[in-house]
Amino acid sequence: MSAQHPPSAGHTVAETAPLALEVRDLLTRFVTKRVALTAVDGISIAVRRGRIMALVGESGSGKSVTGLSIMGLIDPPGQIAGGEVRVGGQRFDVTDDRQMRRLRGNRLAMIFQDPMMTLNPVLRISRQMTEAITTHHPEVTRAEARARAHSALALVGIPSPRERLDNFPHQLSGGMRQRVAIATALLNNPEVIIADEPTTALDVTIQSQILYEVERVCETHGTAFVWITHDLSVVANLAHDVTVMYAGRIVETGPVRDVLENPLHPYTRGLIDSVPDIDIRKGKLIPIAGMTPQLADLPQGCKFAPRCPLRVPECAAEPPLVTRADGRAVRCVRPLDTEPPR
Ligand SMILES: Nc1ncnc2c1ncn2[C@@H]1O[C@H](COP(=O)(O)OP(=O)(O)OP(=O)(O)O)[C@@H](O)[C@H]1O
Ligand SMILES: [Mg+2]
Structure with a gap:
C-alpha cells in the first residue's frame, strides 16, 4: 500500500x-x-x-x-x-x-479520483490538451500548444507521448488516463x-510511480x-x-x-x-x-x-x-x- x-x-x-x-x-x-x-x-x-x-x-x-x-x-x-x-x-x-x-x-487546477472528470471521452488527447491551453492563452499557436502537451505527457512519465497524443482516452489504461489528467492539470503551469x-x-x-512524478513536478x-x-x-x-x-x-x-x-x-x-x-x-x-x-x-x-x-x-x-x-x-x-x- x-x-x-x-x-x-x-x-x-x-x-x-x-x-x-x-x-x-x-x-x-x-x-x-x-x-x-x-x-x-x-x-x-x-x-x-x-x-x-x-x-x-x-x-x-x-x-x-x-x-x-x-x-x-x-x-x-x-x-x-x-x-x-x-x-x-x-x-x-x-x-x-x-x-x-x-x-x-x-x-489553479484540480485532479480528481476519476480521470474522466477531466478528460472528454470523445476527443483525442491532443485536442483536449491543446484546448486546455488555448482557452486561457489564445495567443498560443496550435503547434506550440501541441508541443507543450507533448512535454507535459513526457513529464509525468508517459511512454511514447507522441503516439498517445493521437489516442482517445478509452485507448489508455486507468493509470495512463490519470497521468494524462495530471499532465492536463500541469499544462498552464x-x-x-x-x-x-x-x-x-x-x-x-x-500509484507509487505517479507519486514519484508528482514529487518531481513539485x-x-x-x-x-x-x-x-x-x-x-x-x-x-x-x-x-x-x-x-x-x-x-x-x-x-x-x-x-x-x-x-x-x-x-x-x-x-x-x-x-x-x-x-x-x-x-x-x-x-x-x-x-x-x-x-x-x-x-x-x-x-x-x-x-x-x-x-x-x-x-x-x-x-x-x-x-x-x-x-x-x-x-x-x-x-x-x-x-x-x-x-x-
Ligand atoms: N451535494 C451534497 N448535498 C448534501 N450534503 C453533501 C453534499 N456533498 C457533500 N455533502 C456532505 O458534506 C460532508 C463532507 O463530504 P465530503 O465529500 O467533503 O467528505 P470527504 O471527507 O471527501 O469523504 P470521503 O473520504 O468519503 O471522500 C458529508 O457529510 C456529506 O454528506
Ligand atoms: Mg472525498
Missing part, C-alpha cells in the same frame, strides 16, 4: 518560499428546506510554493467539499457562505463564477493543484499541492505538511513527520493507530471507537469528544484551533504532549 520511493525531504524543503495558496475561514453549507448542514466550518490552509499539503480525515469529514470550495465548484444546494482564497497573494472571490473560470485550469484521491483507484506500483516547477487522501502511507511518503479534518473542522496541522511521529490530537493518534502499514513493528490495529458524527446531529463542544478515550469535562466547550510556537496547531483542551494532571 505504501509508495515505494524514499520519503520526501520533509519540512526542510522551501520552508520560507512564498505562499502559493492561502485559504481563510472557508465556510460551506448544504441548505435544503429542512436543514442547513455545515460541511466545511472555518477551514484555513496555507501552502507554500513547492510544498505538498496533505488533507486527511475519515469519510465525510469534508475533504472533497474543501477542495471543491477552493476551486469554486460548489453547486446548489451547496453554497460557500464565507471565506477567502488567495492564489499567489491575489485574492479571489470563490463565488464569482467568471473570476473562478479564469483561474481554474490556469493558475498552475501555482496550485488540488488533488482529490487521484491514486486511490490505481494499483500500488502505478520540486522542479515549484507547484504547490493540496493532496486529499485517506492513506497515511501516501501522506508519509509524499507530503511535507498535513492537515487533519474532523466533522468539517481542522483538528490538527503541522509538518508531516512531527504529526505522524508525535500527534497532538487524540483523533490523529486514532487515525495512525487504525492503519496497518505505517510501522509494521507496531503490531495491533486499534480502530477508532464509535461512528463518524452526522453533520445534522453534531455534539456540543469538541466534536470528537464522544469517541475520545481521553475526554475530560472541559471538552463540553469546543476548543479553538491553537497555533503553537513551533508552528503546529491543534484543537484540543489537552493535547497529547501535555503533562497529565497530578
Whole structure:
C-alpha cells in the first residue's frame, strides 16, 4: 500500500518560499428546506510554493467539499457562505463564477479520483490538451500548444507521448488516463493543484510511480499541492505538511513527520493507530471507537469528544484551533504532549 520511493525531504524543503495558496475561514453549507448542514466550518490552509499539503480525515469529514470550495465548484444546494482564497497573494472571490473560470485550469487546477472528470471521452488527447491551453492563452499557436502537451505527457512519465497524443482516452489504461489528467492539470503551469484521491483507484506500483512524478513536478516547477487522501502511507511518503479534518473542522496541522511521529490530537493518534502499514513493528490495529458524527446531529463542544478515550469535562466547550510556537496547531483542551494532571 505504501509508495515505494524514499520519503520526501520533509519540512526542510522551501520552508520560507512564498505562499502559493492561502485559504481563510472557508465556510460551506448544504441548505435544503429542512436543514442547513455545515460541511466545511472555518477551514484555513496555507501552502507554500513547492510544498505538498496533505488533507486527511475519515469519510465525510469534508475533504472533497474543501477542495471543491477552493476551486469554486460548489453547486446548489451547496453554497460557500464565507471565506477567502488567495492564489499567489491575489485574492479571489470563490463565488464569482467568471473570476473562478479564469483561474481554474490556469493558475489553479484540480485532479480528481476519476480521470474522466477531466478528460472528454470523445476527443483525442491532443485536442483536449491543446484546448486546455488555448482557452486561457489564445495567443498560443496550435503547434506550440501541441508541443507543450507533448512535454507535459513526457513529464509525468508517459511512454511514447507522441503516439498517445493521437489516442482517445478509452485507448489508455486507468493509470495512463490519470497521468494524462495530471499532465492536463500541469499544462498552464498552475501555482496550485488540488488533488482529490487521484491514486486511490490505481494499483500500488502505478500509484507509487505517479507519486514519484508528482514529487518531481513539485520540486522542479515549484507547484504547490493540496493532496486529499485517506492513506497515511501516501501522506508519509509524499507530503511535507498535513492537515487533519474532523466533522468539517481542522483538528490538527503541522509538518508531516512531527504529526505522524508525535500527534497532538487524540483523533490523529486514532487515525495512525487504525492503519496497518505505517510501522509494521507496531503490531495491533486499534480502530477508532464509535461512528463518524452526522453533520445534522453534531455534539456540543469538541466534536470528537464522544469517541475520545481521553475526554475530560472541559471538552463540553469546543476548543479553538491553537497555533503553537513551533508552528503546529491543534484543537484540543489537552493535547497529547501535555503533562497529565497530578
Ligand atoms: N451535494 C451534497 N448535498 C448534501 N450534503 C453533501 C453534499 N456533498 C457533500 N455533502 C456532505 O458534506 C460532508 C463532507 O463530504 P465530503 O465529500 O467533503 O467528505 P470527504 O471527507 O471527501 O469523504 P470521503 O473520504 O468519503 O471522500 C458529508 O457529510 C456529506 O454528506
Ligand atoms: Mg472525498
